[in-house]
Amino acid sequence: MAELAIDRGFLPAYAKLQRPVQHAVLTAIDKFSAHTHAGIHLEKLSGARDPHVRTIRIDQFYRGVVLALGAERYALLNVLPHDDANTFATRRRFTVNQVLGVLEVRDQAGLDEFTASTEPSPTTGLFDDVSAANFERLGIDKELVPLLRRISTDKELEGLSTLLPQVQYDVLTGLASGMSVPEVWEEMAERIVDDVNPDDLLTAAQRTPDRIAFVSGPVELAAILAHPFDVWRTFLHSAQRDVAYRVTYTGPALITGSAGTGKTVTGLHRAVFLARRLPDDESKVLLTTYTRSLADALGKQLRLLSSDPAVLRRIEVVGVDKLAHQIVAQRRKRITVATDSIVEPLWEEAARTAPSQVNRAGVVSRVSPAFLKREWEQVILAQQLTTAEAYRDTPRKGRGAGLRAAQRDQVWAAISGVVDKLASMRMQTHTQLADEAAALAAGAPAPYRHIVVDEGQDLHPAQWRLLRALVPAGNNDMFLLADPHQRIYDSQVSLARLGIPVRGRTRRLTVNYRTTHEILDLSVKVLDPHAVVGLDDAPDSLTGYRSITRGSRPELSTHRDQNDELESLIERVGTWLDQGVEPHAIGVAARTGKLVKAIRTTLAGAYIPVADDNQGTDGVRVTTMHGMKGLEFRCLAVVGLDAGALPAANAVTSAADDPLAYRQDLQRERCLLFVALTRARDVLYLSHSGKPTNLLPALT
Numbered sequence: 208m209a210e211l212a213i214d215r216g217f218l219p220a221y222a223k224l225q226r227p228v229q230h231a232v233l234t235a236i237d238k239f240s241a242h243t244h245a246g247i248h249l250e251k252l253s254g255a256r257d258p259h260v261r262t263i264r265i266d267q268f269y270r271g272v273v274l275a276l277g278a279e280r281y282a283l284l285n286v287l288p289h290d291d292a293n294t295f296a297t298r299r300r301f302t303v304n305q306v307l308g309v310l311e312v313r314d315q316a317g318l319d320e321f322t323a324s325t326e327p328s329p330t331t332g333l334f335d336d337v338s339a340a341n342f343e344r345l346g347i348d349k350e351l352v353p354l355l356r357r358i359s360t361d362k363e364l365e366g367l368s369t370l371l372p373q374v375q376y377d378v379l380t381g382l383a384s385g386m387s388v389p390e391v392w393e394e395m396a397e398r399i400v401d402d403v404n405p406d407d408l409l410t411a412a413q414r415t416p417d418r419i420a421f422v423s424g425p426v427e428l429a430a431i432l433a434h435p436f437d438v439w440r441t442f443l444h445s446a447q448r449d450v451a452y453r454v455t456y457t458g459p460a461l462i463t464g465s466a467g468t469g470k471t472v473t474g475l476h477r478a479v480f481l482a483r484r485l486p487d488d489e490s491k492v493l494l495t496t497y498t499r500s501l502a503d504a505l506g507k508q509l510r511l512l513s514s515d516p517a518v519l520r521r522i523e524v525v526g527v528d529k530l531a532h533q534i535v536a537q538r539r540k541r542i543t544v545a546t547d548s549i550v551e552p553l554w555e556e557a558a559r560t561a562p563s564q565v566n567r568a569g570v571v572s573r574v575s576p577a578f579l580k581r582e583w584e585q586v587i588l589a590q591q592l593t594t595a596e597a598y599r600d601t602p603r604k605g606r607g608a609g610l611r612a613a614q615r616d617q618v619w620a621a622i623s624g625v626v627d628k629l630a631s632m633r634m635q636t637h638t639q640l641a642d643e644a645a646a647l648a649a650g651a652p653a654p655y656r657h658i659v660v661d662e663g664q665d666l667h668p669a670q671w672r673l674l675r676a677l678v679p680a681g682n683n684d685m686f687l688l689a690d691p692h693q694r695i696y697d698s699q700v701s702l703a704r705l706g707i708p709v710r711g712r713t714r715r716l717t718v719n720y721r722t723t724h725e726i727l728d729l730s731v732k733v734l735d736p737h738a739v740v741g742l743d744d745a746p747d748s749l750t751g752y753r754s755i756t757r758g759s760r761p762e763l764s765t766h767r768d769q770n771d772e773l774e775s776l777i778e779r780v781g782t783w784l785d786q787g788v789e790p791h792a793i794g795v796a797a798r799t800g801k802l803v804k805a806i807r808t809t810l811a812g813a814y815i816p817v818a819d820d821n822q823g824t825d826g827v828r829v830t831t832m833h834g835m836k837g838l839e840f841r842c843l844a845v846v847g848l849d850a851g852a853l854p855a856a857n858a859v860t861s862a863a864d865d866p867l868a869y870r871q872d873l874q875r876e877r878c879l880l881f882v883a884l885t886r887a888r889d890v891l892y893l894s895h896s897g898k899p900t901n902l903l904p905a906l907t
């Protein structure tokens with residue numbers, strides 16, 4: 208019986224078809240599976256670049272393009288109107304990558320045209336440093352090398368993006384983005400195979416799950432086609448697949464990768480993979496993340512990925528704060544969480560009444576509320592210090608200028624005042640709850656078999672201690688996803704010191720699936736060029752971080768005052784809506800809650816629907832840059848990018864008071880802007896009134 212596999216490119220093509228054509232496609236697929244080879248009308252094409260390509264009738268206007276893999280197996284590549292299908296089919300050639308043994312497709316006619324229209328580079332070529340032998344080692348075809356020698360700019364290379372086989376293009380963009388040959392090779396190393404047979408397309412296709420899905424039957428096919436836009440459900444990038452589907456990690460694994468590299472997607476696949484392998488008892492996977500709204504989003508995506516009740520029953524999705532709350536609630540009924548609006552005034556009062564300090568240079572300064580709060584969370588709670596003596600002796604790594612013993616006593620007294628007040632009000636912050644929950648969990652049997660953590664870069668040590676206590680140490684215990692470039696709170700965590708050793712089990716994802724090249728280029732320039740330190744205590748660089756799509760350049764709009772700026776925002780959002788962008792696919796971000804409020808009122812006043820979680824209404828999402836974490840939008844406006852607002856004055860220590868803290872605070876503000884900008888998929892609009900922030904690079 209003939210068997211049909213689905214190519215990745217077929218899904219977006221299917222999504223665009225009218226319902227009756229989609230229906231005809233399903234009928235054709237059904238017939239295909241029911242017939243033997245002899246019974247299927249597969250048409251060979253004259254002039255085809257590849258003898259294995261065929262077309263198949265869908266209806267009187269549409270044809271499917273099919274690749275014969277051998278042994279009565281076929282892959283459905285595309286469905287197009289008759290003439291377009293023929294053009295698509297005749298231009299393409301299918302080969303086997305000489306190093307990875309995977310199936311490759313190239314637009315051979317396009318490559319021929321490109322070669323004919325490109326002059327040899329008169330200046331330095333983009334790949335002058337890469338020898339022919341190294342190209343071969345990285346799986347680049349010999350026949351392509353003369354063409355590559357003609358490429359001298361990123362833009363020219365990009366002209367090849369739709370023509371070259373994807374894996375070879377990935378290698379070339381890696382090299383062009385500054386990765387060395389060994390670094391690119393390292394990324395491929397685990398996937399290299401020895402016995403590549405260039406004529407065996409079937410084996411090659413079976414090795415290419417990021418392109419070709421062999422479908423077990425009509426049920427699986429229907430599940431894939433039910434959400435054709437969510438390609439990630441079926442086709443993971445090979446690097447994502449490698450980490451998500453590895454059978455055994457001999458302990459905690461850390462997956463890093465900057466914004467949009469598919470960490471969440473990879474974590475979801477891992478959770479489902481682990482759940483499927485659990486024995487049929489009460490064993491569970493915990494899938495957790497930083498906030499409740501992120502956990503809700505994870506839950507929704509999880510249900511998109513798997514509808515199997517047995518799998519869903521075994522995966523518990525819950526935000527880490529709620530988790531802590533639940534655990535403490537099992538012990539005592541009355542828990543009152545001290546929210547920011549309760550705690551902030553306490554810190555302000557403590558800072559106002561604390562004695563002023565004199566630093567080593569003799570400069571007198573007052574402690575700020577933010578300093579006290581961070582000192583409590585990042586030193587005292589992080590290290591579980593309970594006495595002034597313990598605090599006096601403790602290292603304050605990463606916390607800026609040193610404090611002498613007398614100063615530490617003053618700081619301790621100020622902080623204790625706040626902690627005592629909270630206790631007298633019988634209230635606890637989320638971090639305190641996590642600390643208590645961690646202690647409770649450590650004394651009880653671990654309830655989960657596996658834990659998957661998304662957005663790990665912002666978790667507090669107390670939250671890590673809690674998670675550590677909830678799963679027994681061993682194979683596949685913890686699967687952690689984090690990006691230190693998106694750290695927007697203060698937690699500087701060393702996993703090793705928290706009993707979560709990831710050495711030898713860290714992997715990095717580098718391909719951004721969300722954001723266009725143009726948006727990513729701008730976003731990366733916002734970050735400090737110095738490498739940041741990851742949760743594994745190692746420097747985390749952005750080498751090789753790249754996008755696979757192109758789009759329009761981000762636009763910076765300048766205004767004389769805020770009213771004018773908001774008027775333009777209304778116009779811009781209105782244009783997006785008129786263009787058919789759905790309200791929920793539009794985001795607006797600002798640095799402060801105050802500006803967010805003003806924007807909401809302005810948009811609502813212009814009859815633009817604004818999302819409101821409290822009321823459960825859908826619409827354009829307007830939120831602070833902090834609230835943007837983990838989200839994404841087709842069109843995004845980031846407004847209020849004024850020098851006076853970003854970096855936010857109250858979030859940055861003065862450089863004169865403490866140069867190290869100043870640098871850290873500035874870095875956090877950069878990360879925050881980076882998080883906001885990288886939420887955009889296709890279009891990014893920026894605006895300011897007054898002097899623009901200097902965190903933003905010049906836009907040309």
Ligand SMILES: Nc1ncnc2c1ncn2[C@@H]1O[C@H](COP(=O)(O)OP(=O)(O)OP(=O)(O)O)[C@@H](O)[C@H]1O
Pocket residue numbers: 438439442443444447464465466467468469470471472473690693719720721836837838839885
């Ligand atoms: N293999 C894939 N195929 C198609 N789309 C993908 C793939 N992997 C990720 N994506 C898409 O790219 C976008 C970013 O993915 P995801 O949110 O998982 O990245 P992330 O690394 O968690 O991002 P961030 O850290 O910025 O929140 C999503 O729209 C996702 O659906």
